[in-house]
Amino acid sequence: xxxxxxxxxxxxxxLSIFIGYYVVWSVTPSLHTxxxxxxxxxxxxxxxxxxxxxxxxxxxxxxSISNIxxxxxxxxxxxxxxxGFLVTQRMLQMYKKKQKDK
Amino acid sequence: MSANLxxxxxxxxxxxxxxxxxxxxxxxxxxxxNFFGILGMAIAITVTFLSxxxxxxxxxxxxxxxxxxxxxxxxxxxxxxxxxxxxLVAGFHSLVGxxxxxxxxxxxxxxxxxxxxxxxxxxxxxxxxxxxxxxxGAITFSGSIxxxxxxxxxxxxxxxxxxxxxxxxxxxxxxxxxxxYLLCSTQTPDYFWVLLAVSFLIGFLLIIPIGGADMPVVISxxxxxxxxxxxxxGFTLENSALIITGALVGSSGAILSYIMCKGMNxxxxxxxxxGFGAIEQSSSSQNKEYRPVKNGNAEDAAxxxxxxxxxxxxxxxxxxxxxxxHALREMVDTLKKNDIKVTxxxxxxxxxxxGHMNVLLAEANVPYDEVFELEEINNDFANADxxxxxxxxxxxxxxAKNDPQSPIYGMPVLDVEKCKSVLFLKRSLxxxxxxxxxxxxxxxxxLMLFADAKKMxxxxxxxx
Numbered sequence: 001x002x003x004x005x006x007x008x009x010x011x012x013x014x015l016s017i018f019i020g021y022y023v024v025w026s027v028t029p030s031l032h033t034x035x036x037x038x039x040x041x042x043x044x045x046x047x048x049x050x051x052x053x054x055x056x057x058x059x060x061x062x063x064s065i066s067n068i069x070x071x072x073x074x075x076x077x078x079x080x081x082x083x084g085f086l087v088t089q090r091m092l093q094m095y096k097k098k099q100k101d102k
Numbered sequence: 103m104s105a106n107l108x109x110x111x112x113x114x115x116x117x118x119x120x121x122x123x124x125x126x127x128x129x130x131x132x133x134x135x136n137f138f139g140i141l142g143m144a145i146a147i148t149v150t151f152l153s154x155x156x157x158x159x160x161x162x163x164x165x166x167x168x169x170x171x172x173x174x175x176x177x178x179x180x181x182x183x184x185x186x187x188x189x190l191v192a193g194f195h196s197l198v199g200x201x202x203x204x205x206x207x208x209x210x211x212x213x214x215x216x217x218x219x220x221x222x223x224x225x226x227x228x229x230x231x232x233x234x235x236x237x238x239g240a241i242t243f244s245g246s247i248x249x250x251x252x253x254x255x256x257x258x259x260x261x262x263x264x265x266x267x268x269x270x271x272x273x274x275x276x277x278x279x280x281x282x283y284l285l286c287s288t289q290t291p292d293y294f295w296v297l298l299a300v301s302f303l304i305g306f307l308l309i310i311p312i313g314g315a316d317m318p319v320v321i322s323x324x325x326x327x328x329x330x331x332x333x334x335x336g337f338t339l340e341n342s343a344l345i346i347t348g349a350l351v352g353s354s355g356a357i358l359s360y361i362m363c364k365g366m367n368x369x370x371x372x373x374x375x376x377g378f379g380a381i382e383q384s385s386s387s388q389n390k391e392y393r394p395v396k397n398g399n400a401e402d403a404a405x406x407x408x409x410x411x412x413x414x415x416x417x418x419x420x421x422x423x424x425x426x427x428h429a430l431r432e433m434v435d436t437l438k439k440n441d442i443k444v445t446x447x448x449x450x451x452x453x454x455x456x457g458h459m460n461v462l463l464a465e466a467n468v469p470y471d472e473v474f475e476l477e478e479i480n481n482d483f484a485n486a487d488x489x490x491x492x493x494x495x496x497x498x499x500x501x502a503k504n505d506p507q508s509p510i511y512g513m514p515v516l517d518v519e520k521c522k523s524v525l526f527l528k529r530s531l532x533x534x535x536x537x538x539x540x541x542x543x544x545x546x547x548x549l550m551l552f553a554d555a556k557k558m559x560x561x562x563x564x565x566x
Contacts, residue, residue, distance in 0.1 A: 005340070006227055012342055013333060016349030019120055024354040026127045029450065029475050030464075032358060032457030033187055034136075035126050036325055039351040040194045042119045042139055043332045046201050048112075048150040049339050053208035054167070055160045056215025066212035067160065071167045073204035076197045078171025079178070084194055085140050086179035091187075092136060094464040095129040 034091045041084025047077035108153040109342060111145055116346030118142030123350060129470055146343045184465040185422045188321060188454040189253040195324045196246035199305075202239030202331040203298065206232050209338055210294055216339060222289050228338050233282045233294070235334025237301040242327040244305030249320050252309075253454060261313045274304050312373065315419070315496075317454045318362040319373045326355025358456050365450030365476075367502075367513035395531065398549035400558060403490075403525050404565035406549065410487035412443040414479065416516055417459045418452050420493015420528065424555035427466035430492060433563045434468070440566070445482070446473040447516050449497035480517050489521040493555050495528070499540045524548045527555050 027035050053070030063071075118138045125135015151161075182190050209216045209232055210224070218228040251257035277300055285293035312320050333348025363370050407413055415434070421427060434444045446468065452459045463473055474482075483489060491498055498518040501508040518524055519542055526543060530552060542548055551558050 006337075009337055009340065009342070009345055013337070013345050013349050016116070016120075016346045017353045020123070020350035020353035021357065023120060023123045023350070024357045027123065028126070028128060029361075030448075030457060030460035030470055030473060031126045031129065031132060032361075033191075033455060033461045034132065034457070035123070035354065036191050036321065036358070036456065037187075037194070038122060038126070038136060038139055039325060039329065039354050040191060040198065042122060042143065042347050043198050043328050043351045044201070045115070045119070045143060045146050045343050045347045046198065046205060046332050046335055048146055048341060048344065049205040049209070049335050050201055051147070051150045051164055052154065052216060052339065053205055053212070054164045055154050056208075056212055063160070063163075064212060066208040066215070069204045069208040069211075071163055073201040073208070074164060074167045075171035075174075076201045076204070078168045079175040080171075080194050080197045080201075081143055081175065082172040083175030083179045083190075085136060085143070086176055087182060087187075087190065088136050088139075089133070090179060091184070091461055091464070092129070092132045094184075094461070094467070095132065095470050096464075096467065 031092075031095070034088050037084050037088045037091065041081055041088060044077040044080035044084065047074060047081065050074040050077055105153070108149045111149040112341055112343035113346075115142035115146040115149075115343045118145070119343075119347050119350060123354065142343075183425075184461055185425055187461060188317060188458060189250055191455060192246050192250040192253055192321055192324065195321075195328045196243050196250065198328040199239045199242030199244075199246060199324075199331055202328075202335050203236050203243060205335050206236035206239065206338070207298075210236075210291070218338070224289065226286055229286050229289075230282065231334055231337040233285060233297060235331055235338060236294075236298055237278055237282075238327055238334055239331035240298050240301035241305035241308070242324055242331055244302045245309045245320075245327070246305075246324050248306055248309040249317065249324060252314060253317060262310045267307070267311060271304065271307055274300055274307070278304070308374070314454070315451075316366075316373050318451050318456055318458075319359050319366075319370070321455045322355050322358035322362055323374070324355070326352050326359060329353070329355055362451055362456060365514065367510070393544045395543050395550045396548060398525070398551055400551070400561035401565050402549060403551055403558075404562045406523055406525065407437060407442065407488050407490070407562070408440060408566055410442055410522075412445075412482075412486045413437060413488045413490055414483060414486045414518075414521065415444065415446045416489060416491040416494050416498060416518060417446065417448065417463070418492065418494025418497065419454060419458075420495075420555050422453055422458065422462055422493070424493065426492060426555035426559050427462045427468075429556045429559040429563070431463075431466040431468055433559050433566070436563050436566045444472070445479060447476070447479045447483075448473060449476055449494070449516055450514075452494060452497055476514060476516060483517040484520040487522045489518045489524045490527070491518060491524065492527045492559070495540055498542060501539075501541060518542065519545065522547065525551060527551045527553070527558055529554065 050070050050073035119142045122135045122139030125131045213219050213224045219225045281293050281297040329348045329351025336344025448459045500519050502510045502513040502515045
């Protein structure tokens with residue numbers, strides 16, 4: 001009997017939860033705010049779905065509701081991607097070690 | 103690009119996202135981690151474009167909208183003050199939630215484009231995944247909007263409750279399952295729209311009963327939800343990058359919620375069911391007897407600290423409100439010039455989101471190796487001369503250790519009372535969010551400084 005591809009995706013999903021579990025426990029508590037902003041940014045990878053939706057079956061300026069929803073989702077996800085990564089970068093720049101100049 | 107090749111690239115971006123989180127295990131590797139995250143995102147977006155292949159005129163629009171969103175995002179990221187980080191994160195969560203909903207609707211209306219069958223005859227598994235993604239996305243969206251409004255102060259931070267709330271929420275939750283079942287068995291679009299409407303309503307109702315100071319849990323929880331929504335959509339689109347990311351974000355948010363709940367010694371359900379502040383009001387009004395406090399000014403505080411050899415600073419939400427982090431840092435610089443050892447003690451739930459205080463101190467150029475977590479520093483209070491509590495209250499309350507009647511009994515607190523003297527910088531004697539009195543205020547060795555945190559800190563610096 002052939003295995004449904006769904007089972008493979010489910011395996012990826014379950015294993016990723018475990019990876020996430022162990023990786024996140026190793027995050028130092030002082031970086032919990034950047035952790036939230038970076039997880040926010042990466043969850044916007046949902047933009048791949050939005051791009052498919054935006055481009056699906058469109059023929060020359062004749063957009064379906066489905067396309068328009070895709071465009072809207074692209075805009076929202078893009079705000080999140082750029083905003084999320086840049087604000088994380090900005091925060092991480094501030095975490096500095098004590099300067100040994102004494 | 104063949105489907106297999108693009109699947110491999112999606113897998114690579116998933117791995118890069120794992121590395122991005124891994125990088126956050128220490129501040130040194132964190133910037134590299136963020137770079138991995140950006141790289142992973144760039145790969146995922148590029149591969150999506152390449153796999154679609156046919157470049158119709160829609161592509162121009164896609165790029166334009168990408169650019170518009172990107173510019174808005176970059177502008178916000180550049181402009182936002184660090185004290186507004188909790189609002190920003192809540193706002194961003196709502197965007198993830200809404201895009202998940204939009205993608206799900208789009209896939210529902212045009213299943214052919216996503217290889218999910220045809221309208222009115224969508225594959226059963228896809229329909230279930232889609233419904234889950236859309237429902238969780240909708241809950242994330244409306245919940246985050248409420249959290250945002252509460253954090254921004256547009257909506258009152260106090261819990262809003264009504265009778266039968268829990269029963270009503272439970273019924274709505276059950277109706278989601280029923281609607282999903284009906285949708286799958288009949289393929290009638292109407293059920294999908296009702297499902298979305300109910301989900302939006304649940305998100306709204308779930309967050310309104312939760313008080314302002316429980317926001318660290320709420321934000322972490324919504325963070326988790328946004329991940330599960332992404333994973334749901336990932337299953338629909340059969341995209342491993344989305345599935346991996348969704349699982350990572352989902353478990354990350356769940357762990358943060360757990361850490362925050364533990365920091366308050368409350369169970370997750372206790373927080374979610376809400377109404378903490380509402381219960382406490384009754385107990386605080388009972389014992390309103392007047393007790394004298396020692397009131398001090400900037401000179402007294404400066405005198406105490408100047409004669410100390412070690413000072414521990416305990417920041418709280420009040421510091422964020424008063425934007426006092428820079429003034430605090432200047433005060434600490436002056437203290438250090440006088441050879442006084444200064445460290446910072448951070449309670450897990452200080453502020454409005456996980457790590458809130460750490461970011462503010464980092465913004466004020468406080469080196470992160472002077473900042474300690476509760477377990478690391480709690481034994482040091484006994485040896486310190488002065489504890490300077492700026493804008494914190496409940497996290498120092500000894501009642502959590504010695505008063506089993508207290509609502510916060512059992513919550514881990516900073517052992518501030520063990521210091522030789524305690525300086526409390528607060529705006530007034532009003533109790534903290536839990537609405538309970540802090541015995542520490544009335545102790546012999548406690549000096550209360552009633553003022554705006556920023557102004558008082560500046561005054562102390564002048565007097566040092």
